[in-house]
Amino acid sequence: MKISRRRFIVSTAVVGGGVLIGYSATRPSRHRRANAQLASDGAHYVTSFLKITPDNRVTVYVPHAEMGQGIHTSLSMMAADELDANWELVDIEQAPAIDLFANGDLVKGFASELGVPAFLQGLVNASAFKVAEVMNLQITGGSSSVRYTGETAMRTAGAAARQMLLDCAAARWGVPVAECSTSLSYVQHNASGRSLAYGELAADAALLEPATNPVLKTPAQWNIMGKAISRNDIPAKVDGSAPYGIDAHSKDMLYAAIRFAPVFGTKLVSVDDAGLLSRPGVKKVIQLEDSVAVVADNYWRAKEALKLVQAEWETSEFDNVTSADIFAGFDRSLAADDSDQDKEQGDAEAGLSAAVDTIEASYRVPFLAHAAMEPMNCTVHIHGDTADLWTSTQDALGIKGRVAKIAGLSENNVTFHHSYLGGGFGRRLPFNWNVIDHATLIAKQFDVPVKTVLSREDDLQQDYYRPAVSSNFKAAFDGAGKVTTWHNRFTGPIQVAGASHIPYAIENQSIRVVDGPTHVPIAAWRSVDHSQQTFFTESFMDELAHRAGKNPYQFRMDLLQEHPRHRKVLEVAAEAAGYGSNLPEGHALGIAVQESFGSIVAEVAEVSIGADNRPIVHKVTCAIDCGRAINPDTVESQVESGIIFGLTAALYGEISIEKGRVAQNNFPDYEMVRMATSPEIEVHIVESGEALGGLGEPATPPIAAAVTNAIYILTGQRVRELPLSKHNFARNSLANV
């Protein structure tokens, strides 16, 4: 697929049929609309994403949600650098949730590189694929903001604006543009020593047509990008003033506590709420199709009253389903092997029959919840035919449209109030509608704002989960000990193409997926399919290395001759971790590497087994090739974050199904890595200069296998099922592996 080079309108075919049309940041009609709708007090928008005011301040409007990834700062750095702005004069604002800021560039980026992202497939797979609906999203996800919105829209917007300011100044001075230059928010005419502030030019520059293909800086010309710049969202996060969706507050606000049908997909039959309305502050008991809510003048009062509600739920065929049943179903699907092709190369069947030695292994991982620290919540105030909306979301425009639809209002009459997100990790993407819909239906019954908040228990039990997956492997060696064949069958669905693929030079590969339907709702979870697949493939590769009698690091390096970027990150991580040198008694290093979301990450985990026979992860050394680092400090923090997120899943993460419902309740039985269990983390950024890679997710996939590969060295036990809390490890060190 090829992206059209035209800047104003970009169209491209997408996987599954249909067409996507993306409007670049510099489409003239948008630029004029921005001036008409949003500019005031002498301010002018010179592109959709930038505003320059007479006081020479630049405001960058960032169309993505800030959930800790530092995106407000990174994207502003990209626009400001291309603009040659003085960073001290740059303000950062969240772009309002209006379609002017819909991020077609993100969709375009995915469409060209990977097909369509998982969270859009619901739209794309529908035969009546509506471009308008896709364009109406304002999504933050897929580790995509910097590499798509940043590279395509923000940098282009900054460069186009700079060119307009240059043209404008040259015209005013009556000199050739080539004699003028820009620096620190000024245009200079060096020959005459004249200079004009951007703020003095903005009004006239706004009347010019933006250039269609402005020239972007080379990395050597960067002044702001590439530097560790402090994030603009942090000061408000240390004094309690940073607003999150759950912090929406007004004197007349009401609060809803809600209980959902415990078995997914079932409905409410009846409710006994006798006497509840006489409790202090309780306003109403509301029955919805799949839930019951109590509305009161304080969340605790609503929650306490809800405990007293007797609800009867309909029975369903899933009422007795357990995790064991689900995995047994996976095993049956895998045995039947009614599979769809994921990747076929060479002749795997022939490779297996000609084998001198074969190895087989079966892996599985459970469902996982997102468990963002801010429990899911949504505040809606419906007044007449208009509404106000507060919620932490990865897609402000989509949520606004959804609330309008559920409330029966015009989308233009819904005002979205932005906030920071108390974590997202995929939970706050579109199609995970359950809290949004319920909050809107509840608020429809009042004329004051109503804040619906899930308890932590509901948040864990009514999530859209990281899918449980089972994966079976076979591999073949020839007489020389070379791996000839890789044979893999796993349960779907595939949410991200290619996650099960391996970079290793193995001649025959048969990788296929079988259906693994369950009644448990699923969604994207940080790193999506890579979180399961990398554990499987990098563990099985380790099994092959040990069977071949080779050092796992060297075994990988030998099979990565075609992948110098993989080799480089492995080399950097291994060397920094002291791979091959002496370790403290009872410690071992495990290694894993994975490419995801455009970045390549190698991790080395230093592990020992504690007196309680549980693994202790002492240190993780990571090397990441994300092309280039826009904000190196943010790169490091995202890598640290991704590793700890993946480590939590590896050590403790399990959502299990009993009687058709989630068995876990709260953090004590859905445990997290905390200070005491958090390893030292060392991050090495490898700047290959290749296309920018994502950062929010790529550090998560390798950690589980890195840890379990070390455990194998320590104990001889191969972990083929997570989490590690299910296993008891006796120390039994293998020498010389």
Next chain:
Amino acid sequence: MASFKLNGIQQSLDVEPEMPLLWVLRDELGLTGTKFGCGIASCGACTVHVNGLAVRSCVTPVSAIEGQDITTIEGLASVAAGANPSAPSLTAVQQAWIDHQVPQCGYCQSGMIMAVSSLLASNPNPTDAEIDSSITNVCRCGSYPRVRKAIRSLTA
């Protein structure tokens, strides 16, 4: 009637004695810097100070703090400054959080800062083991390595 001192100011409210302090702060008083995370004192997002000691407000009934001094994240710096008009607008812990770029999503950080402030007030030079056993707050973004660095910058 519940009476207590909040960030240096006397408060009296007509609420049920068993209402947790968290919901008194957030819903009755509109002080939303203190966060709801789990409701069972497991995650620490709701940590406030009662007479200077870190307490998880989601399980602390308002009756238990009758007449006591409560400090929340909003009042941390001003309470520390007291009557000193030239005191900085942030405490040393808050400033270390900025210097080390600790928060990511930031939702847990009010509680984390309150817990660390209380620890360092009573134990200015904690061992790693003491940090581990007293700072048990959950940060889903995994800011722990930076929390430790920020603490160490204050104890070195």
